[in-house]
Amino acid sequence: MKAQFKKFATRGTAACALASAMAFAAPTLAFAAERETAGISAILPAMDEFIPMLVAFLILLAILVKFGWPMFNGILEKRETTIREALEKSEQARIESERVLAEYQDKLIEARQEAATIISEAKQQAEAQRAATTAKAQEEAEKIIAKAREAMESEKTAAIAELQASVADIACAAMARVVQEDFSDADHRRLIEKSIEEIGTLNA
């Protein structure tokens, strides 16, 4: 690149010299035109003007090559260095940013995976919890129903037993009252005689 730049600079210098020469020559041509010269001599510089101008040009060129070119070259090299460093820094920044991006993407993927795992576990736990809660609620409901049925049966049985007992009490009280109030001594005597007949042994 540097070589290309030098080549380009050399060409530029040559072009510049040619241009300077033409610049110096132009007034001469103008003057020549003014003299209204004809033929090839019309385009050729006058030697008396051309040589000093050439000398001046060469001196200027020498000064430029000696002093201007190194300065110009230094500026270019500094500029090149700056650009190169900037490019290197940007490259490093790009690499760093790519690294960070890759790292970030890895972490992002990892975070997404972790989040997916957490969500999955949470769903499983929630499902298990829901199933357990449902089962427990079902079990408790069944227990409550069974207890209620038992209590109902128990109360029903107790009520029936109580009713039976009441009926029995009333019936027996009525019987006892009939015996007490309506039985004569003769009736009691007959009962005693019947008991004597039915009574078992006492001397077992």
Added chain:
Amino acid sequence: MPRNRLLIKKEIDAYAEVLLEMGESNDSVYSISAQLEEMKKVVNMHPGLREVLANDSIDENTRVTVMHEVFKEFDVELIKFVIFMAERRDIALLPRVAERYDQMVQDKFDVAILDVATVIPLDDELREKIKNKFAAQFGKEIVLREHVDAWLLGGMNVRANGRRVDCCTATRIERIRAELSSVSTGGER
């Protein structure tokens, strides 16, 4: 203070023998038996009476008066005997003394004492029927101790030698009541 079982048994025997001698001397052997049976029941049913009998701070005359009030028709000698037992803090032995007395009477006179409870007093015909019924069972002369108890409602209860046969109407009605109470409805369970 706890006493030896053998000593208590000897004490009961002594009380029963005294009573038997008393009954023989007064010709009231079976009467004493019946009265002892009644006293036993009454004393058992009334803890207050037991307390009065056993209370030393109450003089003997008062206790005799109380006993006479409670057991108006009873033998005076028997009442004094029971108070004597109470003074010796042996009133709790009265049931066992009565039992032992009956045993001694039965052994000595070769009889079987039957407690017969009825709603109405027995007449001679019924007594004879009962005696005949149980004489065959025991092979002995039967002596009846009669009790009138309206709670029986009808029929009779007989007890002898610690065994009891219940043929009273109250018990029959109670059995019917129990059966009626326990009958299953046969409905949906």
